[in-house]
Amino acid sequence: MQSYSSYLETASADYTIALVGNPNVGKSTIFNQLTGLKQHTGNWPGKTVTFAKGHYMYENQSYTLIDLPGIYSLATHSKEEEVTRDFICFKQPDAVIVVCDATCLERNLNLALQILELTKHVILCVNLIDEAHKKKIHIDTTHLARLLGIPVIPVCAKSSTGLEQLLLEVMRLTHFKTHLSTYKSTFNPILEEACLPLIEFLQTIPCSCACPHFFALKLLQNEEIFLSYVKQYCDLNPNTSLSFLEALQKSHNILSNHRIDATCLQDLIVTHYIQQAEWIARQVITPKDASMDQQDRKIDRLFIGKYTRFPIMALLLAFILWLTIVGANYPSDLLFNLFSRLETFLSSLLLNLGIPSTLISLLIEGVYRILTWVVAVMLPPMAIFFPLFTLLEDVGYLPRIAFNLDHCFKQCHACGKQALTMCMGLGCNAVGIEGCRIIDSPRERLIALLTNSLMPCNGRFPTLILLINMFFITNFFYVPSSLIATLLLLLAILLSIFLTFFTSWLLSQTFLKGLPSSFTLELPPYRKPQIIQTLIRSLLDRTLYVLRRSVCVAAPAGLVIWLLAHITLGEHTLLYEMTDFLDPFARLFGLNGIILTAFILGIPANEIIFPIIMMIYMSSNTIMPLLQSHEIKMILLNSDWTPVTALCTLIFLLFHWPCSTTLLTIYKETKSIKWTTIAFLIPTLLGFFLCFVVTQITSFF
Amino acid sequence: MSQNIPLTQLHEGQKAQVSMLLSTGNIRRRLQDLGIVAGTSIECVQKGPGGDPIAYKIRNTIIALRLEDVNTIIVTTKFK
Numbered sequence A: 001m002q003s004y005s006s007y008l009e010t011a012s013a014d015y016t017i018a019l020v021g022n023p024n025v026g027k028s029t030i031f032n033q034l035t036g037l038k039q040h041t042g043n044w045p046g047k048t049v050t051f052a053k054g055h056y057m058y059e060n061q062s063y064t065l066i067d068l069p070g071i072y073s074l075a076t077h078s079k080e081e082e083v084t085r086d087f088i089c090f091k092q093p094d095a096v097i098v099v100c101d102a103t104c105l106e107r108n109l110n111l112a113l114q115i116l117e118l119t120k121h122v123i124l125c126v127n128l129i130d131e132a133h134k135k136k137i138h139i140d141t142t143h144l145a146r147l148l149g150i151p152v153i154p155v156c157a158k159s160s161t162g163l164e165q166l167l168l169e170v171m172r173l174t175h176f177k178t179h180l181s182t183y184k185s186t187f188n189p190i191l192e193e194a195c196l197p198l199i200e201f202l203q204t205i206p207c208s209c210a211c212p213h214f215f216a217l218k219l220l221q222n223e224e225i226f227l228s229y230v231k232q233y234c235d236l237n238p239n240t241s242l243s244f245l246e247a248l249q250k251s252h253n254i255l256s257n258h259r260i261d262a263t264c265l266q267d268l269i270v271t272h273y274i275q276q277a278e279w280i281a282r283q284v285i286t287p288k289d290a291s292m293d294q295q296d297r298k299i300d301r302l303f304i305g306k307y308t309r310f311p312i313m314a315l316l317l318a319f320i321l322w323l324t325i326v327g328a329n330y331p332s333d334l335l336f337n338l339f340s341r342l343e344t345f346l347s348s349l350l351l352n353l354g355i356p357s358t359l360i361s362l363l364i365e366g367v368y369r370i371l372t373w374v375v376a377v378m379l380p381p382m383a384i385f386f387p388l389f390t391l392l393e394d395v396g397y398l399p400r401i402a403f404n405l406d407h408c409f410k411q412c413h414a415c416g417k418q419a420l421t422m423c424m425g426l427g428c429n430a431v432g433i434e435g436c437r438i439i440d441s442p443r444e445r446l447i448a449l450l451t452n453s454l455m456p457c458n459g460r461f462p463t464l465i466l467l468i469n470m471f472f473i474t475n476f477f478y479v480p481s482s483l484i485a486t487l488l489l490l491l492a493i494l495l496s497i498f499l500t501f502f503t504s505w506l507l508s509q510t511f512l513k514g515l516p517s518s519f520t521l522e523l524p525p526y527r528k529p530q531i532i533q534t535l536i537r538s539l540l541d542r543t544l545y546v547l548r549r550s551v552c553v554a555a556p557a558g559l560v561i562w563l564l565a566h567i568t569l570g571e572h573t574l575l576y577e578m579t580d581f582l583d584p585f586a587r588l589f590g591l592n593g594i595i596l597t598a599f600i601l602g603i604p605a606n607e608i609i610f611p612i613i614m615m616i617y618m619s620s621n622t623i624m625p626l627l628q629s630h631e632i633k634m635i636l637l638n639s640d641w642t643p644v645t646a647l648c649t650l651i652f653l654l655f656h657w658p659c660s661t662t663l664l665t666i667y668k669e670t671k672s673i674k675w676t677t678i679a680f681l682i683p684t685l686l687g688f689f690l691c692f693v694v695t696q697i698t699s700f701f
Numbered sequence B: 001m002s003q004n005i006p007l008t009q010l011h012e013g014q015k016a017q018v019s020m021l022l023s024t025g026n027i028r029r030r031l032q033d034l035g036i037v038a039g040t041s042i043e044c045v046q047k048g049p050g051g052d053p054i055a056y057k058i059r060n061t062i063i064a065l066r067l068e069d070v071n072t073i074i075v076t077t078k079f080k
Helices: A002-008 A028-037 A078-093 A100-119 A129-134 A142-150 A162-175 A190-206 A212-220 A225-235 A244-257 A262-284 A294-303 A309-352 A356-396 A397-412 A418-427 A431-438 A444-454 A461-471 A479-509 A531-566 A574-587 A593-601 A606-620 A630-638 A641-653 A659-669 A673-697 B025-033
Strands: A015-021 A052-058 A061-067 A095-101 A122-127 A153-154 A520-523 B002-006 B015-021 B040-047 B054-058 B061-065 B073-078
Touching: A015 A028, A015 A078, A015 A100, A015 A162, A015 A630, A028 A052, A028 A122, A028 A129, A028 A162, A052 A162, A061 A162, A078 A100, A078 A225, A095 A100, A095 A162, A100 A122, A100 A212, A100 A262, A100 A418, A122 A162, A129 A574, A142 A153, A142 A262, A153 A162, A162 A431, A190 A212, A212 A225, A212 A244, A262 B054, A294 A309, A309 A356, A309 A397, A309 A461, A309 A479, A309 B073, A356 A418, A356 A461, A356 A531, A356 A606, A356 A659, A397 A418, A397 A479, A397 A520, A418 A444, A418 A479, A418 A606, A418 A673, A431 A444, A444 A479, A444 A659, A444 A673, A461 A479, A461 A606, A461 A641, A479 A641, A479 A673, A520 A574, A531 A574, A531 A593, A531 A606, A531 B002, A574 A606, A593 A606, A593 A641, A606 A630, A641 A673, A659 A673, B015 B025
Parallel strands: A015 A061, A015 A095, A095 A122, A122 A153
Antiparallel strands: A052 A061, A520 B061, B002 B073, B015 B040, B015 B073, B040 B054, B054 B061
């Protein structure tokens, strides 16, 4: 995680504003709307694992907005929570916007009340007010503002309703210093009495902490970290300062006189906020206690119901895969056609310009061809799969997957939230690995991290589809071939899932021994996705992403391969030497030297592996632009590809070393060469092993 | 009549009130953070595969918990 202090050093804006709230209340949506940035949003808790910084201007003032990770309270000890608490407590942003979900205000108020202990510069933003209206929940925001003594703004971030008002209030609070919080919480009298000596002490010393009451409570709870804060922010050694120890002792004496031990103290504090939140909620929400989620429960009966949960999971995945397979064919052929026409045109243009033929060959056969192949083969499936998956995410289905699979993960001594990281891994392994931060236990997080690249990422999908379509589709009665392809792809993914379970289990029995820890998973309310916007936006995002990547990665790779194929060392080209050298080894695993070379050269991105294979084959054949994707098969069959080669390539594509971006992310997350190496080795060894087994078995027939 | 039972014994669709938490330390805090304190009403919504995890409705939110944690929550049910 980027250290948050570095965020402040670079803050040059007039004011710093922090966004705080429970997980999954729409902080990121508000952040995006205000700053015009595109932080990833989705309907599941814990999605913002790093925190984002953005800027906006309002009435000639510049503001820096910081999107802090979602937390439930300030009482536990997760990393996210510490970051949020320290930020508000010690860095003192000019305003804190507490974002609440209008559909479950009571629980959100629990956090809001705790934040109010930390700072007076608070604005409460009641988001998802439209969802609440739909569920016939009415919230009296004026009354709520009166009770809390802070501005309360109802907002619907999706349609930007209320954001203008929010900006206005932020300006009033920061620029004119009006509307500061007047809220004062009063605890149990014994607690208040016990806090007093510490508060009085804190007021006698120069301290950069704006919340002595909160600080005193934490010190009473003997929280180590707060003792270190005393040293850091109050310039005082807690172990030697007599006046401090005296005050602490006085406070503790009061507690022990009333027989309040540590657990009891904690209960008193936690219960105080919860009861306060309950009381306030009862004042401002009508109707009082109707259950408003009938429809959600009906949907849940399907998605997590006893008999339907697994069939629906499989069907949904199959449906998305089928749409991807069917939908990608046409645009793919279209792009192939377009690019090959363009190639002929470009070559003749360059020739007419009098450019030397070697340079033309380098530009066209080296750079241009691989670039267009990546776009033509890879882009259509990616641009279809990803948006569809985003839709599932926005609806709120992913946490249900985690719920359904948690039992299996528990058997493997891992965490159910690993399912969420696996789902993200289907999009991109690097993102999945970053997402592992949602898992609290370090051991379980490491398991999820090490096994993530066993899930085929979006960059491997198109090649999987291509291989399945070319080699494994047979006419089977009247079943449409797209259906068979879907089933085979589904099988491949199920194999990935199974091996993820197996490896997780193996790790928890060997390197990462331990028992499954406790876990809490929120199943958020279903939200109607903005279908059109989501589709268009993620389609554009994906397209740009693939284009950028193919320019950055595929073009240089094309250059390298062209050079390897044209520089000769003695009799043969470098490329020939390389493939020839790897060939005997690769044959052991049902592959060949060319395939293995492509996998090695394809480390920067999985998308370019197959185009590299094609390029190597074509560099030794008559050079001819491809018109259709099925012509690829002819080229492969004309060399020495058998169905076994295709099967082994497919398996190796599922299980081989992670791409360089993923490896870098693993290193960033673990800060350890050892774990990065293990993350490299696990899928690699697994892939080689499986290919070896397949080759041995098939050699008998 | 009412009786104290571990939360695990609640059937799907059944409601109860939390009477006490047996856990200590971090798990206790975590449960309290979710709003589970004495007096909170809680409803068993859906049991997961193999009866674990279990989804509960707590203060209008659906939260799934694992069996070990649920066992430490004692609730009061009214029975006829």
